[in-house]
Amino acid sequence: MLTVKNLTKAFGSQIAVNNISFEVNAPKMIGVIGRSGAGKSTLLRMINRLTEATNGSVEFDGRDVLKLRGNERREWQSNCAMIFQQFNLVPRMDVVSNVLHGTLGNRSTTATLFNIFPRADIHKAIDILDRLGIAEHAAKRAEALSGGQQQRVAIARAVMQDPKVILADEPIASLDPMNAQTVMEALRRIHDEDGRFVIANLHTLDTARRYCDRIIGMREGQIVFDGTPEDLTTNVARDIYGAGNNFSETATSTEIREPSAAVLSFDDAVAMAN
Ligand SMILES: Nc1ncnc2c1ncn2[C@@H]1O[C@H](COP(=O)(O)OP(=O)(O)OP(=O)(O)O)[C@@H](O)[C@H]1O
């Protein structure tokens, strides 16, 4: 069970996340949506302790993970794997070694130095790659794979840590629609089969609706929607994105403009020039 209470992050006078609270009682697949700058990444980074919160708590199974120090903090970070838009693999290293890097936290420095991985771990890594449909690429350099395959390697690396929670920050934002679909299916499978919590920041509405059980909408650092995909009507979405009547369901968060920042029509521009 994950409980976020009054979580706040200020960067100087800028409040990126403003006193937000929510609870996840059972492993769920949660999508976080909202326009650029709404505070989605900051929220995930605080949960994982990549960014220190200014205020509030994040309890997981009864412990405030924001208070953990040293080894306990590192333990939480490995229990709460992060997946990024840009995959963050080592491009020239083979796929299986990239996945095995997910176990680095648990290994001795000497073994790490010589890149010696226990045989059992190598088997486990290949099994995970197989579940994600990319075992055949295990020996290739990561950079030789397509974006969607690389993101599945990153998911495999996360699963290798055996985390209770997977946080994904725009995992499909750099992928074409086909690759985006395979990556979302992979995340959903890991969630369904292993019962891990998944929280993913997503930049398109249809992806959030299609793959998530619950959707949290953020606007200006606050939660303005928390419900099921069915509850997320076009009107609700327009409000979350703070968009005008020209709001399109298929737009991505980065495409949506302020209603006041509407592009001038050709006629208006001519009128202004005269
Ligand atoms: N390290 C930082 N220093 C200062 N301000 C920051 C920092 N990180 C984020 N911010 C600010 O906090 C606010 C929220 O940023 P955040 O990256 O969480 O938004 P986001 O919803 O993830 O946006 P996007 O969809 O563009 O990724 C923004 O106004 C941003 O400029």
Ligand SMILES: [Mg+2]
């Ligand atoms: Mg972000």
